[in-house]
Amino acid sequence: MTLYVEAVSGLRPRMRQAIIMVQDLVMVLVAVALSLTLSQSRLSFDAFSYGGLACWALIVLLAHLLFRYCGLYNTVWRFASTPDFFNILKSCGILTVVLYLSSLAFRSFQPVAGLNERQFIVFFLVSFTIISAPRLYYRFLRDGASWRILRRAAGDASIKQALFIGRLSQADVIVRFTRTAVPAEYAIAGIMATEADAPLGMQIQGVPVVAVRPRLVEVLEDFVNGTANLDLLIFGKGAERDIEDYAELVRVARHSGIAVVQFSGLSELGQGGKLVLDAVEMETIMRRSAVTTDIGRIGAFIGGKRVLVTGGAGSIGRVLVKRALELGAAAVLVADISEFGIFQLDQLIDENDRDRLTSRIVDVTDRRHMMRLVGDFQPSIIFHAAALKHVPLLEENWEAAIETNIFGTLACAEVAAKCGVPQFLLVSSDKAVDPSSMLGVTKRAAEQIVSSLHETHAASSGPYTGAANGHDAVGRHPGTKFIAVRFGNVFGSNGSVATIFQAQIEAGGPVTITDRRMTRYFMTVAEAVDLVIMSAADAQQRQGEDYAIYMLDMGKPVPILEVAETMIRMAGKSPHTDIPIRFTGIRPGEKLHEALHGEDEEIVKLDTAKVFGLRTDVVKWPKIQAALAALQAAMRDQDKAAALAVLAGLHQPEEDADLARAQAGPKTAEQTG
Secondary structure, three states, rough: OOHHHHHHOOOOHHHHHHHHHHHEEEHHHHHHHHHHHHHOOOOOOOOHHHHHHHHHHHHHHHHHHHHOOOOOOOOOHHHOOOOHHHHHHHHHHHHHHHHHHHHHHHHHHOOOOOOOHHHHHHHHHHHHHHHHHHHHHHHHHHHHHHHHHHHOHHHHHHEEEEEEEOEEEEEEEHHHHHHHHHOOOEEEEEEEEOOOOOOOEEEEEEEEEEEEEHHHHHHHHHHHOOOOOOOOEEEEHHHHHHOOHHHHHHHHHHHOEEEEEEEEEEEEOOEEEEEEEEEOEEEEEEEOOOOOOHHHHHHHHOOOOOOEEEOOOHHHHHHHHHHHHHOOOEEEEEEEEEEHHHHHHHHHHHHHHHEEEEEEEOOOOOOHHHHHHHHHOOOOOOEEOOOOHOOOOOOHHHHHHHHHHHHHHHHHHHHHHHOOEEEEEEEEEEEHOOOOOHHHHHHHHHHHHHHHHHHHHOEEEEEOOOOOOOOOOOOOOOOOEEEEEEEHHHEEEOOOHHHHHHHHHHHHOEEEEOOOOOOEEEHHHHHHHHHHHHHHHHHHHHOOOOEEEEEEEEOEEEEEHHHHHHHHOOOOEEEEEEEOOOEEOOOOOOOOOOOOOOOEEEEEOOOOOOOOEEEEEOOOHHHHHHHHHHHHHHHHHHHHHHHHHHHHHHOOOOHHHHHHHHOOOHHHHHHHH
């Protein structure tokens, strides 16, 4: 029986529907035969005569028409809920009444012995039972937890009924803690295993495995349509990496009004414990396969290291911090200027990891403070994620953009060199490619600083001259390796389109888009962070030719309009109808389409999946020094045009840069001289 049900469920919908129709008609004929046998009826005519066969055919025709009319095949594989079983009951009842009235009409002009009301009562009971049985058995195999949800006691209304999607080892922890928690908050009704070889129907502490890969989405759709009492979908730790259909599962749940959270660990409270469930970010609307992470490689790289993350309370930084702790870093230091951001980060860290985490409120442009921190902490690697990144705001606040994104990067890089930090990694942006905004030109300049320091290190292990910043030359340690990692938009980061659109959707709209043609590269925070760590691991292990700039494979660019429409649907609304979409026009500094590399940059494929090296022109350190001195002068004079001319000259050929400085006017020429 199990093999039959599994075989039928695996067929195409039309073929499956046809088989179920035939199955139901056979069941009706079996019900007729059983009703006559059980009631010990002796008909006055032969059941296999021409008249008897015509009678059988008439019953089959009536049953088929009635079942189709009653909608029995609209949701044939979802007959586990009360309304669906009532529909079977109604269909069998109508068929019984029609057959009984037909027999009365026939007997009025042609007497038939052996027929009475008893046979029709038995027929009704038998037909309902044997037509329902295959559907009930299928539901038992696939979604046995539905009955537990449907039997929710009135007194348990406060307990949220949940499905868990993840590894069986985590399911055991989840089920155990939900059962022992006081007061009880969740009840796990079923487990959807991410292991493809997990035995369907097995139980973990009495909770059944109701689905395994790759049929998670299909089963969840059946589940949410089969019961109205499911409240919560809990993903296991790392599920976004284990499940290709992670985003689609989130969409199905949210569209059905089911809350979605993700298990991230346990927090200790006294003698007991509490599950830590994080909200699933809207980053999942990309609906593409997540990048597979080489956990062994990044674990071996981070494990046992002392890691410093600047901007560690930001959206990318905090995931870097959590990931470093997960991978076994010996200690992690967060340097961030946001007091509230550090407070929020502390709430996200597992209790068991807090003894390895240190947080400091510091401005990365404060060279002396950073020197003390790095000198005391002695990190093995610095992930420099501190940056200002909001395009329109930075057009107005251009001095802050230059101070943080350029001189902040310079200060941290010089501190890394002075303190002998083995590796310094700049988190960069696709805005640095052919920049058209203040964010872009400052990120480009930061990349050029890192690239120049990288080349200086490769050419010589001797000292380099400090930038024109009023400080003495910084002695350079031969072991410091400088690299930058460039990638596009990260979903769910602070100020990203995802967070803006989500707030607009929750407010009822309108969702605002600058231009319907605009596209962007997108990646989840988890993907980006793992690939950033992978880039650092590659740079450390690379012998011979190495790369100052790494580029992450972001897939294909996604239309922003499609992002907005998908997010609206995920919220259970209809785009343009329930939530209007308004186009506002491109803002200063924005581009319709971004690129991950320039025309003059050569992409080099590495043996690391989704990570590329870039061969690009490197600006010599003396030119960087001169540009930084001129940039400081432009900032003192609050001359944005002069500052932009200096930054533009950094990524031009030498003769073009000289011409640009001359065109900027005598004032700028004096400053750069």
